[in-house]
Amino acid sequence: MTDTSVFLWINGLAGKVSIIDEFFKGISNDYFSLIGACLVLIWLWFAARDVQNREIDQRAVMAAIISIGVVSGFVALCNEHYFRPRPFNVLPADSINLLFYQPTDSSFPSNLASVVFAIAVPVFIKSRKAGAVLLGLAVLSSFGRIYIGIHYPLDVLGGAALGALAGFIALGISWALGPIIKILFKVLRMGHLA
Amino acid sequence: MIIPISLKYGLLVFVGVTGVLQAAACHNNLRGLVFFKNRYIAYIFAILAAGGSLASFFAWNYLFETGVIAGSEQAGIFVLSAFIAVVCTILVSSAIKSVSFKNRGAPPDGLEALRGATIFHVFWDRVNGKN
Numbered sequence: 001m002t003d004t005s006v007f008l009w010i011n012g013l014a015g016k017v018s019i020i021d022e023f024f025k026g027i028s029n030d031y032f033s034l035i036g037a038c039l040v041l042i043w044l045w046f047a048a049r050d051v052q053n054r055e056i057d058q059r060a061v062m063a064a065i066i067s068i069g070v071v072s073g074f075v076a077l078c079n080e081h082y083f084r085p086r087p088f089n090v091l092p093a094d095s096i097n098l099l100f101y102q103p104t105d106s107s108f109p110s111n112l113a114s115v116v117f118a119i120a121v122p123v124f125i126k127s128r129k130a131g132a133v134l135l136g137l138a139v140l141s142s143f144g145r146i147y148i149g150i151h152y153p154l155d156v157l158g159g160a161a162l163g164a165l166a167g168f169i170a171l172g173i174s175w176a177l178g179p180i181i182k183i184l185f186k187v188l189r190m191g192h193l194a
Numbered sequence: 195m196i197i198p199i200s201l202k203y204g205l206l207v208f209v210g211v212t213g214v215l216q217a218a219a220c221h222n223n224l225r226g227l228v229f230f231k232n233r234y235i236a237y238i239f240a241i242l243a244a245g246g247s248l249a250s251f252f253a254w255n256y257l258f259e260t261g262v263i264a265g266s267e268q269a270g271i272f273v274l275s276a277f278i279a280v281v282c283t284i285l286v287s288s289a290i291k292s293v294s295f296k297n298r299g300a301p302p303d304g305l306e307a308l309r310g311a312t313i314f315h316v317f318w319d320r321v322n323g324k325n
Binding site: 020025026027029030031032035036038039042043045046047048049051054068070100109111115188189190192193194 | 203206210214215217218219220221222223224244247248251252253254262263265268269272276301303304305306307308313315316325
């Protein structure tokens with residue numbers, strides 16, 4: 001089973017039930033899942049009622065922010081050295097259900113999948129409930145990118161793997177920066193913002 | 195007047211972040227950050243703001259058919275809008291509740307202080323040597 005045949009199978013599901021098409025067009029656009037994930041991070045920063053849980057959540061938020069930086073570097077590096085055309089640039093037009101505008105950047109890796117997974121993975125490791133919500137959002141929006149016809153499955157899997165790797169690296173970085181992060185928390189707590 | 199797409203994006207982020215801040219402050223009983231005295235009204239405001247913003251992002255391609263915001267530009271506008279939303283929340287809640295929390299003692303460290311005072315109260319007390 002090739003990447004293209006899996007793409008054609010998933011994308012072949014599009015155009016049959018309009019409410020499902022609209023759902024994936026909305027959840028997989030360039031903004032919704034990214035903003036949704038960032039709003040979850042803001043909720044996590046402020047919402048925990050006791051100091052101990054809040055510190056765990058806030059450390060997860062910091063790791064997620066570092067992770068976004070790391071994955072942006074990975075994606076930039078990939079785009080520098082490798083260009084994969086989008087499915088609608090390669091496959092016959094009548095074989096694809098394109099439900100989205102035609103992006104011009106490289107198909108591999110999926111930027112959306114990489115960033116949303118980069119946010120979800122470190123949060124899931126530190127804070128399971130919020131992490132599960134973010135992972136659910138990441139999986140749905142990533143699947144949607146194939147469904148709406150702008151990514152191959154390997155683009156999305158590659159993006160998810162890069163995002164997860166960035167998440168683990170970010171956890172390592174935040175562990176290594178432990179003393180600095182402790183000072184940062186102290187300053188933020190003095191300013192009543194943590 | 196034509197509003198640039200990046201400004202629309204920034205405004206929607208501002209509304210969404212303000213809504214989430216209000217919801218989190220209500221949930222955590224941070225009365226010094228909440229705009230409304232009535233908890234239910236505060237929750238309704240938060241749901242309308244955050245929900246409305248998210249719904250607009252969900253329907254983005256219908257609402258704004260032309261124009262794409264690049265990833266780096268998105269990140270920059272998001273950080274700026276979120277920062278402005280936090281500052282506005284502090285300013286507005288401090289202004290609305292400037293006469294509340296009259297018999298406040300020395301505030302605890304961190305966000306807990308905002309359960310019984312606004313940020314302005316806490317800093318005012320600090321300047322006046324009360325804590």
